[in-house]
Amino acid sequence: MIETHRFPALLAAASLVILLHQMADLATLLPVADLATPAGRVGQLFAAQARTPALLVGDLFLIWALLAGRSPGALRVVAGLHLTGGTLLLLLAPWFLIDAGRLAGGSGTDTVAFQIVAGRTLLLLLLIGIGALLAGRVLFSAAREVRSDHS
Numbered sequence: 001m002i003e004t005h006r007f008p009a010l011l012a013a014a015s016l017v018i019l020l021h022q023m024a025d026l027a028t029l030l031p032v033a034d035l036a037t038p039a040g041r042v043g044q045l046f047a048a049q050a051r052t053p054a055l056l057v058g059d060l061f062l063i064w065a066l067l068a069g070r071s072p073g074a075l076r077v078v079a080g081l082h083l084t085g086g087t088l089l090l091l092l093a094p095w096f097l098i099d100a101g102r103l104a105g106g107s108g109t110d111t112v113a114f115q116i117v118a119g120r121t122l123l124l125l126l127l128i129g130i131g132a133l134l135a136g137r138v139l140f141s142a143a144r145e146v147r148s149d150h151s
Contacts, residue, residue: 008069011061018058022051038099042118045096049121052128063135072147079139086132093125 029047034040066074100118104111 008065011065011068015058015061015065018054018061022055022058025051038102042096042099042103045092045121046117049124052124056128063139066139067142070146070149072143075139075143075146079136079143082132082136082139086129086134086136089125089129089132093122093129096125097122 026048029044033044035044062078066078096118100114100122104115104118
């Protein structure tokens with residue numbers, strides 16, 4: 001059985017491995033991305049959306065480790081990152097919708113498939129953005145609670 005004081009460190013290490021791997025994976029896509037056109041931007045977001053499950057698992061592991069470790073400073077930093085990231089995702093949603101709308105014209109099965117993927121991506125942007133804002137708020141509250149417990 002894992003000792004109680006080692007668990008947060010092991011969980012944080014697993015989280016960092018997952019998050020760093022996913023970030024490195026996304027970083028390899030950026031140099032070849034065509035961000036000047038709607039098709040390039042939408043394609044880049046589709047590629048990022050495919051990595052969402054691993055990023056969410058890594059993020060949840062990190063939050064769990066920080067809550068178990070009861071570090072108010074780290075909780076505040078991660079809370080700020082969540083609030084910033086959530087805001088950016090919510091601001092990205094209308095931009096994505098405009099770009100995807102420019103590409104969704106036509107008819108046929110390819111168009112329907114594109115619309116389904118675009119709808120799923122838009123839904124993920126909104127849900128993860130809102131979830132990140134809520135997580136940031138909860139993490140700030142947890143940091144205040146931990147700090148008052150340490151005082």
